[in-house]
Amino acid sequence: MSTFKQEPHKLLVIPGPIEVTDEVLYANAYPPVAHTSAEFIPVFGDSIRLTREVLYSKDAQIFIIAGSGTLGWDQIAANLVEAGDSVLVLNSGYFGDSFTECLRAYGAHVDEVRADFGHAVTQAQLEKALSAKKYKLVAFTHVDTSTAVLSDAKMIGETVKRVISDAVCAAASEEIRMDAWNLDVVMTASQKGLGAPPGLSILAASRKAIAVFEKRTSPVAGFYASWKKWIPIMNAYEAGKPMYFATPPVNLVRAYRQSLLEITGGPVSLEERFALHREAAERVKAAATKLGLKMVPASPSVAANGMSAIYLPDGVGVADIVPRMAARGVVVTGGLHKDTKDKYFRIGHMGTTVVNKQRGDIDKVIAVLTDVVNEVKHKQNA
Numbered sequence: 001m002s003t004f005k006q007e008p009h010k011l012l013v014i015p016g017p018i019e020v021t022d023e024v025l026y027a028n029a030y031p032p033v034a035h036t037s038a039e040f041i042p043v044f045g046d047s048i049r050l051t052r053e054v055l056y057s058k059d060a061q062i063f064i065i066a067g068s069g070t071l072g073w074d075q076i077a078a079n080l081v082e083a084g085d086s087v088l089v090l091n092s093g094y095f096g097d098s099f100t101e102c103l104r105a106y107g108a109h110v111d112e113v114r115a116d117f118g119h120a121v122t123q124a125q126l127e128k129a130l131s132a133k134k135y136k137l138v139a140f141t142h143v144d145t146s147t148a149v150l151s152d153a154k155m156i157g158e159t160v161k162r163v164i165s166d167a168v169c170a171a172a173s174e175e176i177r178m179d180a181w182n183l184d185v186v187m188t189a190s191q192k193g194l195g196a197p198p199g200l201s202i203l204a205a206s207r208k209a210i211a212v213f214e215k216r217t218s219p220v221a222g223f224y225a226s227w228k229k230w231i232p233i234m235n236a237y238e239a240g241k242p243m244y245f246a247t248p249p250v251n252l253v254r255a256y257r258q259s260l261l262e263i264t265g266g267p268v269s270l271e272e273r274f275a276l277h278r279e280a281a282e283r284v285k286a287a288a289t290k291l292g293l294k295m296v297p298a299s300p301s302v303a304a305n306g307m308s309a310i311y312l313p314d315g316v317g318v319a320d321i322v323p324r325m326a327a328r329g330v331v332v333t334g335g336l337h338k339d340t341k342d343k344y345f346r347i348g349h350m351g352t353t354v355v356n357k358q359r360g361d362i363d364k365v366i367a368v369l370t371d372v373v374n375e376v377k378h379k380q381n382a
């Protein structure tokens with residue numbers, strides 16, 4: 001292990017996948033083991049227990065399933081929605097649109113509160129929607145990765161009884177106190193703030209959410225995503241016993257466990273981790289502001305800490321910035337929101353990039369961003 005080094009590569013600072021540590025990558029390279037073996041069972045069991053720790057939950061039912069973050073929407077819709085149920089989606093961007101589309105595919109009646117571009121849904125808007133109609137579930141995107149807009153998860157959890165958070169981008173980069181904030185479902189994935197390669201759908205459901213699931217009268221609208229299949233599996237592995245439904249990606253689970261061990265047991269506490277994300281976000285935003293660039297989130301109170309969405313200078317396109325940064329070894333990405341995707345670009349600052357300062361990643365991002373923006377402006381003026 002001590003001699004293992006990653007292949008030389010460009011710095012990956014998009015909002016997921018992100019840079020992973022040598023130890024995480026090395027865990028992924030461990031020879032595949034039988035998913036039912038004594039060797040694998042504690043790897044899976046630890047992953048379940050440590051996921052709870054990251055989300056500050058005492059007893060959530062954890063699901064770790066091969067698939068991307070998107071599978072979380074399918075899990076929620078297949079297991080918690082029955083045809084005709086009313087669901088409210090607090091939409092702050094592209095990922096809210098997709099969540100709505102998925103819920104509708106399973107027969108939900110979805111109403112949306114749509115925030116303006118760069119804004120989050122406010123408490124007043126939420127209360128108005130809740131007083132107009134009864135909803136079985138309310139769903140929101142914690143960090144909408146298309147806009148870098150941060151929703152107030154605590155406020156939403158305190159205002160709503162049954163709340164579902166899409167925290168694919170937010171988990172381990174923003175504070176999430178699942179129990180204290182009354183979040184009933186938190187869905188995420190391995191490749192963003194959680195610092196592992198892509199390929200795992202990770203979901204936490206409160207006891208209340210599981211009770212809603214158990215009370216459903218129609219059959220679960222899915223097979224691979226069915227909690228009926230997965231609850232016994234997750235419980236067996238946590239109890240130290242193997243059980244089979246569908247083969248878990250043993251390598252990825254090992255890599256994920258390694259990242260969780262670093263997040264929960266490393267020299268940096270969870271609280272310090274969140275503070276380091278805030279600090280990196282401030283540095284990137286300050287550097288962009290100094291270059292005369294504006295942020296997509298309308299105010300710092302709705303700006304994510306794990307990523308930034310930054311408007312391009314007038315007359316400058318995504319193609320002027322992103323390839324130039326890549327040529328200097330820094331991989332960022334363009335916009336994603338359907339109306340405005342050509343007007344801004346996005347930088348991820350999550351995980352080891354912000355936690356292990358000796359890597360110098362944020363310094364590099366800022367230096368390259370500054371060079372490229374100055375170069376492009378210079379060209380414009382020439």
Ligand SMILES: *Cc1c(COP(=O)(O)O)cnc(C)c1O
Pocket residue numbers: 016068069070071095141142143144145166167168169189
């Ligand atoms: C990335 C992301 C998703 C989708 O996850 P995939 O792993 O790409 O399927 C969903 N919601 C949010 C908020 C995301 O950032």
